[in-house]
Amino acid sequence: MAHGLTHLDKTGAAHIVDIADKGETARSAVAGASLIATPEIVDAIFGGSLKKGDAIAVARVAGIMAAKKTSELIPLCHPIPITKITIAIERDSAPHTVTIEARVESLGRTGVEMEALTAASVTALTLYDMAKALDKSMTIENLRLIKKSGGKSGDYARERA
Amino acid sequence: MAHGLTHLDKTGAAHIVDIADKGETARSAVAGASLIATPEIVDAIFGGSLKKGDAIAVARVAGIMAAKKTSELIPLCHPIPITKITIAIERDSAPHTVTIEARVESLGRTGVEMEALTAASVTALTLYDMAKALDKSMTIENLRLIKKSGGKSGDYARERA
Amino acid sequence: MAHGLTHLDKTGAAHIVDIADKGETARSAVAGASLIATPEIVDAIFGGSLKKGDAIAVARVAGIMAAKKTSELIPLCHPIPITKITIAIERDSAPHTVTIEARVESLGRTGVEMEALTAASVTALTLYDMAKALDKSMTIENLRLIKKSGGKSGDYARERA
Amino acid sequence: MAHGLTHLDKTGAAHIVDIADKGETARSAVAGASLIATPEIVDAIFGGSLKKGDAIAVARVAGIMAAKKTSELIPLCHPIPITKITIAIERDSAPHTVTIEARVESLGRTGVEMEALTAASVTALTLYDMAKALDKSMTIENLRLIKKSGGKSGDYARERA
Amino acid sequence: MAHGLTHLDKTGAAHIVDIADKGETARSAVAGASLIATPEIVDAIFGGSLKKGDAIAVARVAGIMAAKKTSELIPLCHPIPITKITIAIERDSAPHTVTIEARVESLGRTGVEMEALTAASVTALTLYDMAKALDKSMTIENLRLIKKSGGKSGDYARERA
Amino acid sequence: MAHGLTHLDKTGAAHIVDIADKGETARSAVAGASLIATPEIVDAIFGGSLKKGDAIAVARVAGIMAAKKTSELIPLCHPIPITKITIAIERDSAPHTVTIEARVESLGRTGVEMEALTAASVTALTLYDMAKALDKSMTIENLRLIKKSGGKSGDYARERA
Numbered sequence: 002m003a004h005g006l007t008h009l010d011k012t013g014a015a016h017i018v019d020i021a022d023k024g025e026t027a028r029s030a031v032a033g034a035s036l037i038a039t040p041e042i043v044d045a046i047f048g049g050s051l052k053k054g055d056a057i058a059v060a061r062v063a064g065i066m067a068a069k070k071t072s073e074l075i076p077l078c079h080p081i082p083i084t085k086i087t088i089a090i091e092r093d094s095a096p097h098t099v100t101i102e103a104r105v106e107s108l109g110r111t112g113v114e115m116e117a118l119t120a121a122s123v124t125a126l127t128l129y130d131m132a133k134a135l136d137k138s139m140t141i142e143n144l145r146l147i148k149k150s151g152g153k154s155g156d157y158a159r160e161r162a
Numbered sequence: 163m164a165h166g167l168t169h170l171d172k173t174g175a176a177h178i179v180d181i182a183d184k185g186e187t188a189r190s191a192v193a194g195a196s197l198i199a200t201p202e203i204v205d206a207i208f209g210g211s212l213k214k215g216d217a218i219a220v221a222r223v224a225g226i227m228a229a230k231k232t233s234e235l236i237p238l239c240h241p242i243p244i245t246k247i248t249i250a251i252e253r254d255s256a257p258h259t260v261t262i263e264a265r266v267e268s269l270g271r272t273g274v275e276m277e278a279l280t281a282a283s284v285t286a287l288t289l290y291d292m293a294k295a296l297d298k299s300m301t302i303e304n305l306r307l308i309k310k311s312g313g314k315s316g317d318y319a320r321e322r323a
Numbered sequence: 324m325a326h327g328l329t330h331l332d333k334t335g336a337a338h339i340v341d342i343a344d345k346g347e348t349a350r351s352a353v354a355g356a357s358l359i360a361t362p363e364i365v366d367a368i369f370g371g372s373l374k375k376g377d378a379i380a381v382a383r384v385a386g387i388m389a390a391k392k393t394s395e396l397i398p399l400c401h402p403i404p405i406t407k408i409t410i411a412i413e414r415d416s417a418p419h420t421v422t423i424e425a426r427v428e429s430l431g432r433t434g435v436e437m438e439a440l441t442a443a444s445v446t447a448l449t450l451y452d453m454a455k456a457l458d459k460s461m462t463i464e465n466l467r468l469i470k471k472s473g474g475k476s477g478d479y480a481r482e483r484a
Numbered sequence: 485m486a487h488g489l490t491h492l493d494k495t496g497a498a499h500i501v502d503i504a505d506k507g508e509t510a511r512s513a514v515a516g517a518s519l520i521a522t523p524e525i526v527d528a529i530f531g532g533s534l535k536k537g538d539a540i541a542v543a544r545v546a547g548i549m550a551a552k553k554t555s556e557l558i559p560l561c562h563p564i565p566i567t568k569i570t571i572a573i574e575r576d577s578a579p580h581t582v583t584i585e586a587r588v589e590s591l592g593r594t595g596v597e598m599e600a601l602t603a604a605s606v607t608a609l610t611l612y613d614m615a616k617a618l619d620k621s622m623t624i625e626n627l628r629l630i631k632k633s634g635g636k637s638g639d640y641a642r643e644r645a
Numbered sequence: 646m647a648h649g650l651t652h653l654d655k656t657g658a659a660h661i662v663d664i665a666d667k668g669e670t671a672r673s674a675v676a677g678a679s680l681i682a683t684p685e686i687v688d689a690i691f692g693g694s695l696k697k698g699d700a701i702a703v704a705r706v707a708g709i710m711a712a713k714k715t716s717e718l719i720p721l722c723h724p725i726p727i728t729k730i731t732i733a734i735e736r737d738s739a740p741h742t743v744t745i746e747a748r749v750e751s752l753g754r755t756g757v758e759m760e761a762l763t764a765a766s767v768t769a770l771t772l773y774d775m776a777k778a779l780d781k782s783m784t785i786e787n788l789r790l791i792k793k794s795g796g797k798s799g800d801y802a803r804e805r806a
Numbered sequence: 807m808a809h810g811l812t813h814l815d816k817t818g819a820a821h822i823v824d825i826a827d828k829g830e831t832a833r834s835a836v837a838g839a840s841l842i843a844t845p846e847i848v849d850a851i852f853g854g855s856l857k858k859g860d861a862i863a864v865a866r867v868a869g870i871m872a873a874k875k876t877s878e879l880i881p882l883c884h885p886i887p888i889t890k891i892t893i894a895i896e897r898d899s900a901p902h903t904v905t906i907e908a909r910v911e912s913l914g915r916t917g918v919e920m921e922a923l924t925a926a927s928v929t930a931l932t933l934y935d936m937a938k939a940l941d942k943s944m945t946i947e948n949l950r951l952i953k954k955s956g957g958k959s960g961d962y963a964r965e966r967a
Binding site for chain 2: 067125
Binding site: 696769 | 881928945
């Protein structure tokens with residue numbers, strides 16, 4: 002881990018790190034999150050009966066568009082040529098849980114982990130927004146990177162996804 | 163809860179709900195999240211020794227700017243005249259946890275819950291981005307509304323913040 | 324009409340006109356457009372069988388989000404506190420036509436005509452995008468203001484909507 | 485046309501399709517639109533006598549900037565490295581018509597049809613905005629793809645441009 | 646000046662200061678800048694003979710649109726309901742100087758100084774961009790607030806504009 | 807210089823020039839600016855005692871994020887795949903001056919001069935914003951390109967940086 006921590010350079014200042022020497026390779030990342038709600042809200046989300054409209058469709062579009070905005074939101078992220086985005090929103094076996102997975106792919110010089118995490122996060126927040134008239138105590142848990150591939154740092158897969 | 167669920171109107175279509183009849187009142191919301199990492203990363207975040215720069219300062223600015231972008235990210239949110247934003251990023255008593263709180267205030271016709279949640283989420287994601295060269299298994303947990311005040315739906319405070 | 328045309332002022336330069344003296348009143352605008360396609364494409368749009376996904380839901384979200392971006396797109400538009408947005412996407416009696424209507428409301432100092440027109444336009448363009456793998460010869464016709472109310476210039480209703 | 489329509493996959497969900505396998509080639513697209521107005525307005529647009537300023541120059545800049553925003557507006561569009569944009573705004577032989585053409589070029593993995601259509605649309609809407617104090621009954625017609633080249637789907641040229 | 650400097654609060658952290666208690670009043674600000682170039686470039690800018698197009702018109706639109714983006718660019722600026730923007734671009738008596746002035750007005754709870762300064766800055770940068778094929782040694786000087794009115798801090802006028 | 811000036815083409819219209827034939831090469835640009843303030847303000851900026859928070863950290867993040875927004879601000883700029891951004895903010899030997907330098911790098915088909923200038927400009931404006939409660943008479947001077955490398959037009963270095 003020592004190679005990651007570093008003595009501060011002269012200024013220790015925030016900067017966008019150089020990626021010009023990194024190869025342009027196929028990269029992918031999958032991130033996940035869970036929305037914890039009441040079973041009634043989970044039913045309303047998947048039954049399409051929320052007052053504001055079809056939560057699944059709206060949240061999916063929100064997640065896709067957020068992935069494309071990642072470098073505007075996360076200050077030190079590079080702009081990245083995304084080649085594919087998919088968002089899955091599913092009922093979990095637990096009756097109070099909505100499971101979200103975002104997959105992003107790119108052919109570029111840096112990874113797409115932040116794009117996948119941003120997409121998963123905004124998808125979950127959009128579900129919250131559409132259901133919050135019913136209950137404000139929902140929480141978003143376990144926002145995490147599930148796996149990534151490509152790039153110098155190699156592949157990564159979380160042990161317990 | 164019945165007033166929240168509703169028979170689908172003719173189309174059941176997603177829409178931005180009418181707030182013209184709601185009063186322009188003082189509104190505030192506080193949202194929180196936790197970044198769960200290794201104690202070494204928590205030390206590096208607060209010690210300012212991360213390679214990409216001062217994580218606390220960068221994440222705070224990211225959270226503030228994200229709050230202002232909420233209506234661009236969450237499809238059915240109204241644009242809102244924000245009057246104040248503060249972000250707290252603190253060490254938790256648990257050695258592997260960074261605690262984030264975002265407070266947003268407005269004088270407007272609808273609440274600022276989503277602005278506070280978006281700010282907390284992007285603050286946490288920015289910390290993840292700045293530390294992810296050390297460890298990709300960090301997770302963001304307990305992204306939630308802690309309290310809100312103002313508006314027709316009245317005040318809300320989570321039982322266990 | 325003479326009050327609209329004007330002798331050039333010293334520079335004749337583009338500018339955002341002053342609205343500080345205009346009252347903050349309820350304003351609404353409805354704009355429409357038609358997507359002209361093959362009957363097969365119209366069937367695919369409403370049957371949800373397009374390869375890229377549910378065109379109606381995606382186009383509606385796109386139109387709503389575009390309304391909020393109007394002042395970023397149309398250089399001389401003021402930023403406006405939108406209070407409501409709805410988008411209707413319907414089959415026309417003519418088998419090759421999709422009818423789009425966007426309604427925007429505000430409490431502000433200037434009208435929301437451009438917001439409604441921008442929403443209708445982006446909704447139609449999104450339908451085009453989702454169906455263009457099938458046929459690129461679709462056209463968007465009759466993008467127009469149907470009616471507006473509020474403001475000094477008073478109400479307007481197109482004779483033949 | 486069968487290859488375009490498809491059985492729904494497991495979810496039928498909206499997604500950004502994979503373009504990683506498509507070649508990075510030269511691509512261009514030309515889109516057009518017509519603004520239908522009174523002859524007096526057409527004169528004012530080309531005579532530079534509109535109260536809000538030089539409509540041609542403002543609308544051209546608006547169209548150029550909109551092309552660059554396409555992937556923010558059309559949810560399933562990929563971000564694209566645009567290499568050239570030109571916008572032509574001309575008097576038609578018909579005295580009540582302004583003709584708009586937008587040309588966009590790229591070296592990339594997917595086409596620029598939506599960029600050209602978005603540019604033409606926003607150029608026309610900006611002309612509408614600048615002239616609407618004179619007459620709100622203007623319409624935008626015949627927003628369409630005129631031709632495109634490059635990419636796997638090959639060249640396309642509308643029969644009657 | 647003591648009321649401006651302050652002991653650090655507990656965190657000293659960047660934040661968007663509270664403006665909810667400030668009155669909603671008419672506010673205006675005028676900012677200026679100078680582009681210093683060769684007399685040939687100044688001639689080309691005002692003669693409309695630059696290869697990239699009409700620099701004055703493009704720079705004016707850029708400045709207007711930038712004013713509307715101020716709260717996206719300057720992290721601690723509040724979003725503001727702008728009511729008027731004008732940009733003047735003029736030849737100075739000195740043959741190598743282009744003079745830029747941006748005026749912004751609002752009815753709001755905080756001033757528009759940053760909006761005027763951002764507009765003047767982006768107007769000047771756009772002129773630089775359009776002429777830089779001729780000479781890269783141009784400089785932008787004297788970017789400054791010329792005057793402001795409205796708000797608790799009262800009126801301000803620079804002694805030597 | 808004759809190759810830069812040009813006879814107007816048919817329209818002389820603003821456009822984004824074609825860069826498809828330019829090679830994808832390593833490019834860098836360094837831009838600078840000076841904020842001229844009172845010595846007390848310079849002390850407060852570097853001492854971290856400004857009421858709004860840590861000006862250096864906030865201004866640096868603002869400059870980095872602005873570089874990524876350049877093609878949204880400067881109408882005729884191409885979107886560019888930035889590979890590195892650093893911002894230096896330093897005390898000058900003159901007690902009333904803060905020196906700003908922004909360095910941007912890319913692997914692309916056009917230069918990054920405007921990205922570096924935009925970053926330097928927004929960094930300086932953010933410092934102004936954070937200190938303006940103390941004194942509004944600060945000015946930004948000498949916003950300029952210091953050097954650039956890469957591309958057909960070759961390297962450039964200002965004689966007196």
